[in-house]
Amino acid sequence: MENNPLSLSILIEEGKEIKKQITRIPNPPGFISSYFDYKIADVSKYEKWKYTVIRFLTSKYNGDRCIKDFEDTLEKFQKHNNPKYFEELIGILASCEAIPIIPRAQSSSKGGNLFNINLTQKQTQTQEQSQIMEIFVEAIKDEISGRQLKELQNIIKEEGNTEKARTKIEDKIKSWGENIMASIIANVITNPTVVNGIIG
Numbered sequence: 192m193e194n195n196p197l198s199l200s201i202l203i204e205e206g207k208e209i210k211k212q213i214t215r216i217p218n219p220p221g222f223i224s225s226y227f228d229y230k231i232a233d234v235s236k237y238e239k240w241k242y243t244v245i246r247f248l249t250s251k252y253n254g255d256r257c258i259k260d261f262e263d264t265l266e267k268f269q270k271h272n273n274p275k276y277f278e279e280l281i282g283i284l285a286s287c288e289a290i291p292i293i294p295r296a297q298s299s300s301k302g303g304n305l306f307n308i309n310l311t312q313k314q315t316q317t318q319e320q321s322q323i324m325e326i327f328v329e330a331i332k333d334e335i336s337g338r339q340l341k342e343l344q345n346i347i348k349e350e351g352n353t354e355k356a357r358t359k360i361e362d363k364i365k366s367w368g369e370n371i372m373a374s375i376i377a378n379v380i381t382n383p384t385v386v387n388g389i390i391g
Contacts, residue, residue, distance in 0.1 A: 199288040202244050204353070206281045209237050213274045229272035241265065244284065257287050326382050334374040339367060 212232035231237045248258045261283050268276035332340060342363055350356030364372055 197243070197247060199247075199284055200352075202240070202247060203281055203284050203288065205240050206244075206277070206284065209233070209240060210274055210277050210281065213272060213277060226271055227273070229274060231272055244280075248287070252287060255287075257283055326379060329378075329382075331375055333378055334371055335367070 209231065213229050214232070216228045216230050218227075244261065245258075248255070248261060252258060261280060264276055264279045264283065267273075268280065335343075343360060346356055346359045346363065350359060
């Protein structure tokens with residue numbers, strides 16, 4: 192376990208595998224219902240995943256609303272095992288991975304709930320992240336052709352944010368030659384914003 196520590200990415204991937212194995216239970220002949228029941232192929236795997244996720248969220252995101260969101264959605268899912276709600280469970284985990292820290296409710300001196308939000312800091316961080324993203328995207332677009340960019344986009348669409356996608360992207364860029372990779376890195380480093388950061 193030390194060599195493969197638990198993470199949201201792992202839990203999300205395990206959740207996706209479980210969802211693939213959820214199948215609809217056919218209604219008996221002549222039976223009409225306003226809803227459908229579904230079954231989980233490996234109930235034991237699902238139960239282990241469910242409780243692992245709850246413990247993980249409780250330990251890493253104590254006080255965050257994602258725990259209640261997950262448990263509420265879990266309750267909806269378990270009524271009929273509808274994969275729609277399971278997809279929401281995965282979405283909640285993905286949101287935690289995308290935005291790991293959110294403001295938490297704190298008790299005020301008057302006994303009410305107060306959100307401790309530093310908007311200026313949050314906006315600054317968002318702007319910096321957006322600026323960094325633009326630098327990298329522009330550096331890549333400047334050095335590769337439209338066809339090559341399309342190839343990268345297709346890999347990301349097919350594989351998502353996975354280790355497999357990363358490997359395929361690395362292989363694809365290597366196939367274009369070392370010069371392209373060097374040009375992209377040089378393009379990033381010589382960006383005025385990055386230069387100022389390096390020089391200080």
